[in-house]
Amino acid sequence: MREVCVIGGNRYFGKRLIARLMAAGDRVTVINRGSSPPPPGTIHLVADRNDENSLEKALGSRTFDVVVDQVCYTPRQAEIARRVFAVRTRRYVMTSTVEVYEYEDSAQLVREDAVNPRTVAVDLELPWDDPEFLDTHYGEGKRQAEAVFAADPGFPYVTVRVAHVLGGDDDFTGRLDHYAERIRAGEAIAVPATNHPATYIHVEEIADFLMWAAGEEFTGPVNAASHGVLTTGELCEALTEHLPGGRTMFQAVFRAVEVGEFSPFSFARSYGMDNARATRLGFSFGKAREWLPHAVTETLGAKVN
Secondary structure, eight states: OOEEEEESOOSHHHHHHHHHHHHTTOEEEEEEOSSSOOOTTSEEEEOOTTOHHHHHHHHTTOOBSEEEESOOOSHHHHHHHHHHHTTTBSOEEEEEEGGGGTTOOOSSOBOGGGSOGGGOOOOTTSOTTOHHHHHHTHHHHHHHHHHHHHTOTTSOEEEEEEOEEEOOTTOOSOHHHHHHHHHHHTOOEEEOSSOBOEEEEEHHHHHHHHHHHHHOOOOEEEEEOOBSEEOHHHHHHHHHHHSTTGGGTOOOOEEEOOTTOOOTTOBSSOOOBOOHHHHHHTOOOOBHHHHHHHHHHHHHGGGGO
16 A cells, blocks of 8 residues: 655646555645545545645644645745645655647657756745736646755656646536537637647546556656647637537638637647657557547536537
């Protein structure tokens, strides 16, 4: 039985990860602020991860084989976590994001070395506690959080750079709904003049990936994305197939707009992720085009019938 700590993880692929850990016989401790209960069967610790004393007090003398951090968004949070867990775990897995590559623009799929966390500057004085600032600097917050972990050569960290996640009837983002509503209403979908494809991963697959990563021994950044890229058009085509009447009644209409007005899955830059490192390490990804129809059905289901 492993001792596993999950920080956050009460919804979407986090709760799926916890279910997998428990099914494997691991003893799972969930840390959150107490606003929502963790899955039954877990050990629940209430703490504010932004408060080092609160986190230390909640943990007491507990140690873990692995920690999976689902909600590390800023370098300040990473600094606290690194100090608190340095003597409490043999492995630390942080859920990061494809958005760390937001400034890349590559004709080829982007590898992990395109953003080396050891070379990322960290600024703890930025207004990371301001929700609006954090929302508009999501990728930067994750980059700097990765950099904090990477700065300590003795800290056994992994940062999983997660592609755009699709699927599940509990997808809370509303991004697929955005497209479905516009297609049904015949409203234009805003895209950049040159709209690049992106990499995606199914909600069950990223839960599988995090479960796998928790049990491996590699360290550093790793990309998690299904094989193949998807365009905005392909997403909309899958949606029209799902809508009652299908293609005979609905057609997506795209409108090129200026920066800042794009629909959720349209991109002015090309920064789809290369998954070769994870594949070499032993994880077997699915193909995005194969699971996409199922993901659409899961997420929209009764909403469009």
